[in-house]
Amino acid sequence: MISPDAPHANPQKKEELLDSLTNGLALLRLFASGTGSLTMQEVAEQLDVTRAAARRLLLTLQHNGYVAQDGRDFSITPRVMDLGFAYFASMDLPRLAGPYLKALAVEAGETCSLGVLDGESVTLVAREEPQQMLRVDMGVGRRMPAYAHSLGRVLLAGLDDAALDAYLATAQLRKLTPFTVSSRTALARTLRQVRSDGYCTLVSELVDGYAGISVPLRAASGKVVAGLGFSMVLGSRDAAHLLRHHLPPLRRAAEEIEALLRTR
Template structure:
């Protein structure tokens, strides 16, 4: 069967216009007007800047006021502190690299291998923190690098941490390519592997993303027990095997993860 790069029709990469809520788009655009440094806006100013009718501007403003994000002062509307709630989860997650950095540095020094923290973004794992050893041969992966979640040890601990419904949705729609001769590209086989990762609490992956490279990762959980990120090591495999990786690297990896989780749970 010829390979196709076209995603399934029911899982488009770019949503169709009729699938989008125009009112929500306008409401977000209204909030972005305040991000430019404007403290207060009138209905007419909103109508002019968003290119909508005065009646539409009124509905947008009153809806945000009703939900507590704006306060009316005469003819003008100003932001309230509640608008900070919209960005809290994002900024909380952005603190993770700074909070984890001392533990990443210590882990990197202890094992002399590349250490990373990754987060799940749709079908990809994205590196949000990285520490490299001083050795000459390095695994070249910069912060912000995106990799297919199914073929990376960080991605697998994150996928394993999804609830059953989210994991089933991922498995139904993900494009699983044979990146190397060792890549798991069968949906049933990947489903079984994720169940194993979930039960064992770690993932060791060898030569599935790039032949000759290996990774071992563990989840990072918040105070509610939800997997919010993954902590992992990546390395050139050389003459080492899976048993060696798990015997030498899993204990320090778990200790570092426990330290980072203690901070996450204390926030």
């Protein structure tokens, strides 16, 4: 039976809830309680569902890589950590990365930000400004279209192929400036290049006259969990200037932050 202590939201009308999702989450909680493996019959009994329903739950989780089968026994895989790691990493990241953002902003004289992917948007979770007259007005919590921001592009490039294909198939791509890459084919090509380069420079695509350069931050597993980058008024500079002056310190800081993440 499903434990009465299982987490639940405020009471909702029965027709508004998905029983299959509720049962799937209950199944993951069974494994999380320390159960090494379960048979199909044990799942049916523990969740108080039919054997056919238990089979569908297990096969769905197996298809998505969260459960592995060995004969009659099913057990969870390390992939379940993906469900929560990015969230908890993003909660801890602002504290870990804060001193580096401050040092980068002072060294470069530009706004330095930390962002995470949130659906089709990149959300700023930390930000440091230099003491200068011209500033980029983007506060913590600000959401921007991921395809048109350098932080967003390193995050999109860090998705696995299936997730990236799904994004490209459904994302709303608008021409925000005359320079915005808004073609799905062109964006896919650009993101493949970002993935290969390990950084992204972007000029006048979100707002004409503004530029950004960003690098990914990876967890110990290699998964991209955030982006670290500068945003600035471009002025008389060009993308080559960003690469020469801003990419090296970004990469150094990213390596140090990633080293901290590996100790968590």
